[in-house]
Amino acid sequence: MAWADVLSESTQNLTHQTRPTQPAYLPPHLRQLVARGGRSNRNSFPPPAGPNFNQRQTATPYDIITEKLDQVELTVDGNNNSDVINLDAYEDVPVEATGSDIPPAVKSFGEIQMCEALNENIKRRKYVKPTPIQRHAIPIVMAGRDLMACAQTGSGKTAAFCFPIISRILRDRFDQVVSVRNGVRTRIAYPTSLILSPTRELSCQIHDEAKKFSYQTGVKVVVAYGGAPMAQQFYNLEKGVDILVATPGRLVDMIERERVSLKMIKYLALDEADRMLDMGFEHQIRKIVQQMGMPPPGTRQTMLFSATFPDDIQRLASDFLSNYIFLTVGKVGSSTDLIAQRVELVQDMEKRSHLMKLLSTQKANGSRGKPALTLVFVETKRGADALEHSLSMNGFPAIAIHGDKVQRERERALRSFKSGATPILVATDVASRGLDIPHVAHVINFDFPKDIDDYVHRIGRTGRAGNSGMATAFFSDKNMPLAKALVEVMQEAKQEVPSWLSQCAQNFVGSVRSSRYGRSKFGGSDFRSSQNDYYYPSSNSNGDANSFVDTYANVYNTGGYGAPTSFDNYASAGGRSSNADYYGAHNPPGPYAHYSTADDYPPANIDAFAARSNGNEYGYGSIVASGWD
């Protein structure tokens, strides 16, 4: 059966299973969807106007204001461990938002109208004060707007899209939906929110986070990714799902098997969005977002997040968005002031011996009686295995992670690294984005990446949540074309650039596309700013390309933020794939029968909740678990 037919048929037979306290309700976006017969959404360029397209307010000229935030007292109660939040880490973070009718930022979580259960979870996670990206992004999403956001690595992006998604799910109280075909209920799950990420481990991490934020809210979070048996993931879906966190391949598979439908999607978030739209992923993402029944832009809300957002990718991404706000928070790539970047000229033949020399010198410098965690990035999977072997043979406890390993081995490697059992992790770019590994002291770019953005993401594995970190890059003759881009990244982060590297950069001027960072102080700039005539062709009567785009920029002093550094006791599980023991025995599978309310939710507290899912039979306990503590 063709896709459209499947969708059409199941849509006509959608049944809304009312949650206990709410009457049946058909969301507006689905009414439209049904009327269209579920035809696939083919976006055009420029994108269709969103709901607010014709309600744009009077023109506001480009304005730059300076704002000093009130100092918010930061207390981390009950946090007696040795982690220290660096209060000064995020001072002078530049913020720029472009688009129409930009909702103002908030200064505290209290200003955001979120439900009490969510606020409680925020407190439980010891989030005292929103990070800059959270302060700006949450109000935008809460206001119903589409968003393209650039924020430093390690600055709290996950929560920035999870909070408002959970909050709006609770506000709207979407029913769990089931469909009926020929009088028989299908096994299709209808999530209302979808979060996509480029790697399995990152999807797991996002799931664990989202799960903790949704504790005692009744919001159901399920993760689906490849390399693991489908059965448990199906089972979790059958128990009902509000938020589905997934990697693209497994999601497509599940949709084609008619176990997941995107027809009810109201909120779509792409994490590492530039990667998701880059070569190798774009086709799959377009298929998921545009050709598998998802409501089109304007009838769903779309959020794209990354630390980097090159112009060409922004252009692709705008297909998915409607009247969006572009937000950039913080300098290029990470809390880079916190990462000491070094570059060493090392020829390929000498890299191994040089690495071992480097590792020897830092061996003695571990903290808290444990060796410092060192993450070594290489170019290829084979190279990862080879280097792992070489290091191990020479007395350096190393383990490799890459896409040729089976999932169990990938997660085992990550766990072994996080626990300190194997304090050296040799990784391909599977580990370069998004993974929050506490206490990574040193990132070594053994093979310099082909794309400077990958460099930014890789070094962002250290220096997280206000902690400092170190990054060392081995730079060889082969890498000369990237010298200029590297110099620019380092200068943005106020790093000392070795003179030989500056010389290399000059020698290779013009030999490679100019850096995308040249024009902006920030992680990216709104590509619409040079193309407003194209994007808003009919709204502008006076010919001023900027006249209807409200723009503001804040330069402010955050005084640090309450990013938790010691919440790993919460992070120790996440409930992936094993709430079966709570539900299975007394509740038959079915989307709404299991919808839990705050009162009947089984676990006694968030720790118990989080701990439940460790050590299930497939070994997929948390891989986001605590590092040292």
Added chain:
DNA sequence: CGCCCTT
């Protein structure tokens, strides 16, 4: 290019 992404 190789890296990731269903079986």
